[in-house]
Amino acid sequence: MIKRDSRHTDGADRPSPDTVSANGQGPDASSEKPGLAILLIDDRPEVATAMEIAFRMAGHSLTVAPDPEEAFSQLARTQFDGIVLDLNFSPGKSDGKEGLACLERIMADDPGACVVVLTAHGGVRMAVTAMQKGARDFAVKPWNNADLIAKVEAAVTREPNIAPAAGGPAVTGRGTRQVRILGETAIIEQLRQMIRRVGPTMAGAAITGPSGAGRTLTALAVHAASVHADSAPSLIDLREDSALDAIVEATGSVLLRHPDRLDELAQDRLAALLPDHVRPIAILDRIDRLTPALRRRIATIELAVPPLAQRRDDIPILARHFGADAAERFGRPAPRFTEAAETALREADWPDEVRGLAAAVERAVLLGEDGTIDTGALALGVPSPAPGADRNETSSYDLDRSERAMIAAALAEHHHNVSHAAKALGLSRGALYRRMERHGL
Numbered sequence: 148m149i150k151r152d153s154r155h156t157d158g159a160d161r162p163s164p165d166t167v168s169a170n171g172q173g174p175d176a177s178s179e180k181p182g183l184a185i186l187l188i189d190d191r192p193e194v195a196t197a198m199e200i201a202f203r204m205a206g207h208s209l210t211v212a213p214d215p216e217e218a219f220s221q222l223a224r225t226q227f228d229g230i231v232l233d234l235n236f237s238p239g240k241s242d243g244k245e246g247l248a249c250l251e252r253i254m255a256d257d258p259g260a261c262v263v264v265l266t267a268h269g270g271v272r273m274a275v276t277a278m279q280k281g282a283r284d285f286a287v288k289p290w291n292n293a294d295l296i297a298k299v300e301a302a303v304t305r306e307p308n309i310a311p312a313a314g315g316p317a318v319t320g321r322g323t324r325q326v327r328i329l330g331e332t333a334i335i336e337q338l339r340q341m342i343r344r345v346g347p348t349m350a351g352a353a354i355t356g357p358s359g360a361g362r363t364l365t366a367l368a369v370h371a372a373s374v375h376a377d378s379a380p381s382l383i384d385l386r387e388d389s390a391l392d393a394i395v396e397a398t399g400s401v402l403l404r405h406p407d408r409l410d411e412l413a414q415d416r417l418a419a420l421l422p423d424h425v426r427p428i429a430i431l432d433r434i435d436r437l438t439p440a441l442r443r444r445i446a447t448i449e450l451a452v453p454p455l456a457q458r459r460d461d462i463p464i465l466a467r468h469f470g471a472d473a474a475e476r477f478g479r480p481a482p483r484f485t486e487a488a489e490t491a492l493r494e495a496d497w498p499d500e501v502r503g504l505a506a507a508v509e510r511a512v513l514l515g516e517d518g519t520i521d522t523g524a525l526a527l528g529v530p531s532p533a534p535g536a537d538r539n540e541t542s543s544y545d546l547d548r549s550e551r552a553m554i555a556a557a558l559a560e561h562h563h564n565v566s567h568a569a570k571a572l573g574l575s576r577g578a579l580y581r582r583m584e585r586h587g588l
C-alpha cells in the first residue's frame with residue numbers, strides 16, 4: 148500500500164502499540180491479531196489525543212498528521228495499514244473539499260490504500276462521494292471510538308473499493324505502491340499526473356532533468372504505477388560493460404541509466420536487444436543524444452523532472468520532510484525551521500538539486516542542538532568541498548576543474564566507454580567511476 152520503511156517490516160521500528168489493553172491487563176494474549184499502524188489525518192489536537200488513547204488500548208498504534216503536507220511526508224516515510232481521514236482541516240471549512248482532494252491524491256499514489264473518512268453530521272452524501280473516490284468506509288461525527296476502530300479493523304481486511312486502472316497494477320488489499328513525489332507546485336502536480344497517465348502503459352518513458360532532482364524517484368513512480376509493480380525493477384547502468392548482457396535477461400520494468408552516454412552503435416544494439424515484453428524506463432541527461440532507433444524504443448514519452456529553481460515554493464515542504472526523516476533516523480525531535488532559514492533555503496542555489504537540499508537539512512538536524520534550524524545551522528552559501536578533493540582555495544590552479552575536464556575529454560574520446568577511458572587516464576574503472584560521480588559526469 149504505502150511505503151513501509153524497511154525498519155518497520157519486522158515491527159522493530161513501527162509505531163508501537165501501547166502495552167496496556169482495554170482491561171488494563173496488558174495486550175490480550177489470547178488474540179493473535181497484530182496491531183495495526185494507523186495514520187490519523189486531523190487538525191484537532193483533542194480528537195488526536197482521544198483517538199490515540201483508544202487505538203492504543205485496542206492494541207494498535209496511531210500516528211497523527213495535522214494537515215495533508217505532514218500526512219504525505221509521513222506516507223513517504225512509513226507504511227501504514229490504514230488511514231483515518233477527516234474531510235476538513237482549515238478552521239471554518241466544512242465543505243469537505245480539502246479532505247476529498249487529499250483522498251484523491253492518496254488513492255492516486257496508492258490505489259491499495261485503506262482509508263476511512265470522518266464526515267460531519269448529516270454528511271452522508273459526502274461519505275458516498277468519498278467511497279466513490281476509493282475510501283473503504285466512513286464514520287459520521289460524533290463517532291464512537293470503539294465503532295470507529297471496528298470499522299478500521301474491518302476495512303483493512305476488505306478488498307479495495309476501486310477497480311484497477313486499465314493496464315495498471317492489480318489493486319490489492321495490502322497496497323502495492325510505495326513511491327511518493329512530494330511538492331504542491333503546479334509543475335510537480337503535472338509530473339504526478341503524467342506518471343499516473345503513462346505509468347500503467349508499456350510505453351518507454353524517458354526521465355530527464357538535472358541530476359539529483361528526483362529522476363530515479365520519478366522512474367520508480369512510473370514503475371510503481373505499472374503492471375509490473377509487484378516485482379522489483381531491474382536497474383541497469385549502461386556505463387557498465389556487462390550492461391547489454393543484463394538487458395537480454397531482463398523482465399518486467401527495466402530502469403536504464405545513461406543510455407545517452409553510449410555511442411551510436413551501442414545505442415542501436417541496445418534498441419535491438421531490449422526484449423519486447425520489457426518496459427524500459429530510462430534516466431538520462433539529453434534525449435537528443437539518442438539514436439532514432441533507441442529513441443523510438445525507450446522514449447515514447449518524456450517526463451522532465453523540473454529543477455528546484457522552477458519550484459521554489461516546494462523547498463520548505465521538502466526541507467520539513469527531510470528534516471523529519473533525518474530526525475527520525477538520528478533519534479532527534481522533529482526540527483522546526485525559523486522563518487529566516489526557510490527564506491534562505493528557498494533562495495539558495497541548489498546545484499545538487501533535491502539531493503543537495505536533503506543533505507543540507509540532514510547536516511543541520513545532526514548539528515542542531517535544540518531542534519530549531521536557523522540559517523547558521525544550514526551553512527548555505529559555503530560550497531562544500533567535493534569529497535576527497537584536496538582543494539587549495541588560494542591556488543590559481545583549479546586542480547579539481549582540470550581533473551574534471553580531463554575526465555570529460557577522455558570519456559568523449561572513448562565514446563563514454565568507461566574501461567577505455569580509465570585505461571587512457573591510468574586509473575582503475577572503480578577509481579574513474581568515483582571521480583565521475585564526484586564531478587557529476
Ligand SMILES: Nc1ncnc2c1ncn2[C@@H]1O[C@H](COP(=O)(O)OP(=O)(O)OP(=O)(O)O)[C@@H](O)[C@H]1O
Nearest residue numbers: 327328329330357358359360361362363364501502
Ligand atoms: N519530490 C520529491 N519528494 C520526496 N523526495 C524527493 C523528491 N525529489 C527527490 N527526492 C529525494 O531526493 C533524493 C535524490 O533524488 P533521486 O535519487 O531521484 O535523484 P536523481 O535525479 O535520480 O539523481 P541521479 O540521476 O544523480 O542519481 C532521493 O533521496 C529522493 O528520494
